[in-house]
Amino acid sequence: MFELPPLPYTYDALEPYIDARTVEIHHDKHHAAYTANFNAAIKDTPLQGKTVEEIFEVIDQYPASVRNNAGGYVNHNLYWQVIGPKGVAPKPMGMLADAINDSFGSFEAFKEKFAAAAMGRFGSGWAWLVVEADGKLAICSTANQDNPMMHIDGTCKGYPILLIDVWEHAYYLGYQNKRADYVSNFFNIINWNMVESLYADALMYYATKKQSNTQHKDDGHGGCSCGHSHH
Numbered sequence: 001m002f003e004l005p006p007l008p009y010t011y012d013a014l015e016p017y018i019d020a021r022t023v024e025i026h027h028d029k030h031h032a033a034y035t036a037n038f039n040a041a042i043k044d045t046p047l048q049g050k051t052v053e054e055i056f057e058v059i060d061q062y063p064a065s066v067r068n069n070a071g072g073y074v075n076h077n078l079y080w081q082v083i084g085p086k087g088v089a090p091k092p093m094g095m096l097a098d099a100i101n102d103s104f105g106s107f108e109a110f111k112e113k114f115a116a117a118a119m120g121r122f123g124s125g126w127a128w129l130v131v132e133a134d135g136k137l138a139i140c141s142t143a144n145q146d147n148p149m150m151h152i153d154g155t156c157k158g159y160p161i162l163l164i165d166v167w168e169h170a171y172y173l174g175y176q177n178k179r180a181d182y183v184s185n186f187f188n189i190i191n192w193n194m195v196e197s198l199y200a201d202a203l204m205y206y207a208t209k210k211q212s213n214t215q216h217k218d219d220g221h222g223g224c225s226c227g228h229s230h231h
C-alpha cells in the first residue's frame with residue numbers, strides 16, 4: 001500500500017503565494033484521491049507490492065488508470081517537497097547553481113524557460129526541471145499526470161528535481177484564470193536545498209545505473225527516489 005505523505009508544513013505556510021484553502025484541498029482531497037485510486041488500480045495485479053520505479057518501467061503495459069494515478073501520487077509527493085515557506089532556500093547554490101548556469105546561461109534564463117514551459121502546457125499537466133543521463137539539466141512539460149521517469153512515448157525524459165503543477169486545482173482559488181501570476185509567484189516558494197539534494201540523488205542514480213549496466217549489460221537499474229519521502 002502506498003501512503004499519502006503528510007504535508008511537510010502547515011496549510012498556510014505557502015501564503016501569500018498559495019492560499020491555505022488551496023493547499024488543504026490539493027493535499028487532503030486531490031493528492032489523497034490519487035493515492036487511494038493508485039492503490040485501487042494496482043490491487044490484485046502483478047504491480048501490487050512493486051516499487052514506484054518498477055511500476056514506472058512497465059507502465060505502458062497497464063490501463064490508463066494506473067498511469068494517471070501512479071503519476072498523480074508520485075508527482076504530488078515531489079511537488080510538496082520542493083516547495084516551502086518563502087526564504088528557506090531562495091536560490092540555487094553550489095553544484096546545482098553551476099549546473100543551471102552551464103545548461104541555461106544564467107538563473108534568470110532558467111526562470112524564463114521554466115515559466116515558459118509552465119505557460120506553454122495546454123490544459124492540465126506539469127513543467128519539469130530534469131537531469132539527463134549526461135548530467136545536463138533540461139526543462140520540459142508533460143500532460144495530465146505523466147512523469148519523466150515513466151516508460152511511455154514522449155520527449156520529456158530525465159530524473160525530476162523540480163516541478164510545477166499547472167492543473168487549475170493547484171491555483172484556481174487564488175488566481176482564477178491567471179496562471180502566469182501563479183507561475184511567477186512559484187519562484188518565491190521553491191526550496192532550493194531540496195532541489196539540490198535531488199540533483200545529487202540524480203547524479204548518484206545515473207552513476208549507479210551506468211555501473212550496473214556495465215556489470216550486467218542492460219539489465220540493471222539504479223535507485224530512483226521518484227518523489228518518495230526524502231531524508
Ligand code: MN3
Nearest residue numbers: 030165167170
Ligand atoms: Mn495537483
